Amino acid sequence: MPLPILALAIASFCIGTTEFVIVGLLRKVATDLGVTELLAGQLVTGYALGVAFGAPIVAMATAHLPRKPVLVGLAALFVVGNFFCAIAPNYWLLMAARVFTAFGHGAFFGIGSVVAASLVPRNKRASAIALMFAGLTLANILGVPAGTALGEAFGWRATFQAVVGIGLISVAAIAWLVPSDVTEPSGGGLRAEVRVLGKLQVWLAMLIAALTSASLFAVFTYIKPYLTDVSGLSTAAVTWVLLLFGAGMTIGNIIGGRLADWKLMPTVIGALVLMVLLFVCLRQFGASAGVAVGMVFLWGLLIFVIVPPLQIRVVEAASEGPNLAATLNQGAFNVGNAGGASIGGLALWAGVSYANLPLVGAVLALLAVIIAVLSQALERRTVLPNGRPQQHLGITLRSQTRPTLEQHEPGLG
Template structure:
């Protein structure tokens, strides 16, 4: 048992790597289930006799489960030790995907995807918090990014593999793969992850809700929920865009997903290092890069090579917001970090839902398969505007603090 009042010895580098690997395995399972559905929408639509835009609602419903589940699960488990909560959450993710694999109708599958999304945000929020608390100063964002690396590796390997497998064997097999990986992660977290000191167990709902008092928390959630939606407006319909715009066959979809996954993995690693130096710089780089990538993609995507290059660039730049916004929220609400960290993934999945829904709307309106890319441009620009507003407020707070306490020497920037 962990002794809550005894000083916790720092983990050795080797042990810390194993702890992060156990949580990253859970992130891999989540990334596979979240993104594989996007590449298999045409197969799901045909098998369950619905249109592709209707099948796209599976993405929206999963994201809605994340949005609702992240705060509710975090608050409901406010007194549960963080390591034990991680075990429960990844086990529930496995259960949700088992229900998805067994769904006999589209309505049942839609309900199963919503249920599968409920533990998603809380898992990533708690895992990020645990990774940051167990890491030495100056490496917190890097450790958070390594947990998230499981998700981006899923987009590089798990999603293309499960998509290709699903095209040959059937879309249900993708969810079966997730069930197996989630089971392995459950065992690994149970055996390897310790309960860290100061892990955000406030002991009260009121304590966690303090996070919602801080303006910078809301700014960060706005950046994630709107700006990040720009990427999902395109990625959600990659199964249609690759054959319909880029002129490649349906079997090229896993290749495009692999390219996107490689870009996300590279972007995640770069973002972890950059965010330890400058949170705002990393956020601005990501949003500007997304805006440029989406604009050029919309203009040149009919050329298959250029389209692939732009998808790769979009994947890299989109990941600059993940670790940076996660650490931003942890710093913005130090006395209620669990809810703040979980809400980060609610925000990203609002972006997921918003991008997918707006993409479906412009497709249903008959505006063409490149209309989601232009929708993504608008969302990225809106996110950039919110980030600029947040930075202006941050600078005013810094100036006010300097006037009120000119002798401060701790060098810690105020982000709330």
């Protein structure tokens, strides 16, 4: 792994731990702060909304600044935010600290993915982004289970204190390893960044990202009570299942990066179809502990097969000004996180049992399949004026006013 990408991966490990560890601590937090578990679950929603709303604000505010100082600053923001999470005296201040922390999330992954892609040859860009996201998936293998175990043993505040330490390491790694002459903002500045948002494929990719995340978090937010109440696992065993979920994410991330460098949209569509089937199978056979554990592993694998392809699709489609679009795509993932957590919570409130909750995820994943198929169909229908198919991802202009979707060429990522 190139050292600059390693630095980004360390930071993404910290960010991933911050985002996901709260899932394993919901009951601890709810008990300690005197709120219901469903209200504690909204800490997931609040973080996701912080990402969604903070991403464009931070991206636009930093559009004219050099990339390295921005990345260092965003990593430092996570240190400060997690410190305030650790000392929050009540639920609402904890929520405020989570939202503040989340403001740097989307911008970091958006700008970081553009930087990572710029450090490698064009046909390796998806793999480079996958390497950066490896820190996020490793957080689910190491950070989240370790953080959950630490929280069970010493209280949930100890988990956030540990994340502060990891965050300080990530700040130092970026400052030391990322070159000062790394890719700079696009020449057109903020205007160029905003202009690329007129491209249809950018918005379709973000919609797929939002629906994919919603399908995950409609169920994953409540995976601990699902596994204990439906599958019959002990609380201690759930920690190991979360570890297995993280292992699946890591493997899926590697596979997704390589497949995206080969066949981008077929990778996305195929993984989404398999997710729909997996949710249905989880509904039918989730009462069996062994089957549920295996499906959680496959679930983690499939969700991260999709992430690198969607991120590089946005970066390539918005090549004239990729930072804002790539950041918004991270916001789209987290709009899905928030929406999925809320949809899952509303379904439970309306009387849907934990056993039937995977069907909610299946419906959302199916909607993502439909949008992905539509996106690819629009690409295939578009041809150049000479009748030949376009061979580049994104949108170009057939004339001064009429946009034309370009077709992705295998190998470009």
